[in-house]
Amino acid sequence: MAEVSLSGVTKRFGADVALDNVTMTIPDGSFVVLLGPTGAGKTTTLRMVSGLDVPDAGHIMIDGRDMTGLTPAQRDVAMVFQQYSLYPHMTVRENLEFPLKSPILKTPQDQIRRKVDEIADILQIRHKLDNKATELSGGEMQRVSIGRALVRKPSVYLMDEPLSSLDAKLRADLRVELKSIQADSGATLLYVTHDQIEAMTMATHVGVLDHGRLVQFGSPREIYEDPVSIYAASRLGQPRINVLPADVFAGAPSGAVNIGLRPEQIIQGEGEDSFVQRVEHLGDQTRLHLTFKSHDLITVTDAHTELKNGDIVKIRPSKPFYFGADGARVA
Known part of the structure; x- marks a missing residue:
């Protein structure tokens, strides 16, 4: 070839x-x-x-x-x-x-x-x-x-x-x-x-x-x-990456305007309170639609979770991406 x-x-x-x-x-x-x-x-x-x-x-x-x-x-x-x-x-x-x-x-x-x-x-x-x-x-x-x-x-x-x-x-x-x-x-x-x-x-x-x-x-x-x-x-990732204001969590670097969180970059069970808006059972996994400080985000959890609408889930970011005003990655 x-x-x-x-x-x-x-x-x-x-x-x-x-x-x-x-x-x-x-x-x-x-x-x-x-x-x-x-x-x-x-x-x-x-x-x-x-x-x-x-x-x-x-x-x-x-x-x-x-x-x-x-x-x-x-x-x-x-x-x-x-x-x-x-x-x-x-x-x-x-x-x-x-x-x-x-x-x-x-x-x-x-x-x-x-x-x-x-x-x-x-x-x-x-x-x-x-x-x-x-x-x-x-x-x-x-x-x-x-x-x-x-x-x-x-x-x-x-x-x-x-x-x-x-x-x-x-x-x-x-x-x-x-x-x-x-x-x-x-x-x-x-x-x-x-x-x-x-x-x-x-x-x-x-x-x-x-x-x-x-x-x-x-x-x-x-x-x-x-x-x-x-x-x-x-362009890649299902569900899509969550993009929130950078200051929604503490620790944003200088110049960051947005924080990007893929599902695996959201740690559950520790951190700050979020609220379950919807639970989607997909067989091999469950998607959680959460509200955090008036912002919507989606993450995944155990397929057999007993979480339901209205429950409180503590979350924190882990190795998130940060982006500047032009959308480019901030180190």
């Missing part, structure tokens, strides 16, 4: 800056997830790497080669779009076979059949191989779209929220399968999502984008445990 390197990549659409001087290295064989809300620049980054859009400034390298002026076909990448990209007049099998029949690949027919059957089993669509694409449900169409990329062995896989249209069970199953396929093949995969669970469970690296700027790049654990800003901290 191949390393992908973006250096100072900028893209404008009129007065709007979609990507702002993005520099990032996607290591060979890594599973990189781009996180951020709509408009953050995630899909634009994929389109830059694929060659579907051209940067206004900066360079993109794949496997040490400058991609300037090269078409998508010349870049040896496979892209899965958020919306289905199938040939409606073809069967599922014919759609999956199509990339392998490219004059560039010249794949023997027996290998085509074997690869298609293997991917159809992984994506749970073997029983649909003889159906026309127009006879499939939305989720089945997206699985075929993913399959069209997986049957190939390009330098880089590019995926734009490929699981968003699937039901919860299949989405969970395919998270495991995609990660397994990527790990077994050593593929380089750049994956766009707004789903932090996908990022936490699949990624070797996460790139957090905000209005076209890359604000943090590292492993999911690094970003979760050492966020550079409130924005980066809020």
Whole structure:
């Protein structure tokens, strides 16, 4: 597979800056997830790497080669779009076979059949191989779209929220399968999502984008445990990080405006009084919705807790994050 390197990549659409001087290295064989809300620049980054859009400034390298002026076909990448990209007049099998029949690949027919059957089993669509694409449900169409990329062995896989249209069970199953396929093949995969669970469970690296700027790049654990800003901290973690005024607890450092507390950074049973507003039993854990000095916060507790609405819980912070007025982390 191949390393992908973006250096100072900028893209404008009129007065709007979609990507702002993005520099990032996607290591060979890594599973990189781009996180951020709509408009953050995630899909634009994929389109830059694929060659579907051209940067206004900066360079993109794949496997040490400058991609300037090269078409998508010349870049040896496979892209899965958020919306289905199938040939409606073809069967599922014919759609999956199509990339392998490219004059560039010249794949023997027996290998085509074997690869298609293997991917159809992984994506749970073997029983649909003889159906026309127009006879499939939305989720089945997206699985075929993913399959069209997986049957190939390009330098880089590019995926734009490929699981968003699937039901919860299949989405969970395919998270495991995609990660397994990527790990077994050593593929380089750049994956766009707004789903932090996908990022936490699949990624070797996460790139957090905000209005076209890359604000943090590292492993999911690094970003979760050492966020550079409130924005980066809020991208990972379920429930979301609690952000309160810094002076709500004693001991805030100079320049701190907010304190950030993840559930495990709230110690229960000691400290100051908070009040239970709601108890959510989730099976393996229980979420407590608390009110502390007129501020709302969420933490987790034992699955079999007997706490109920109106109870008093003493809490204190443990190794919290502090942030300044601009949202950046304060040491």
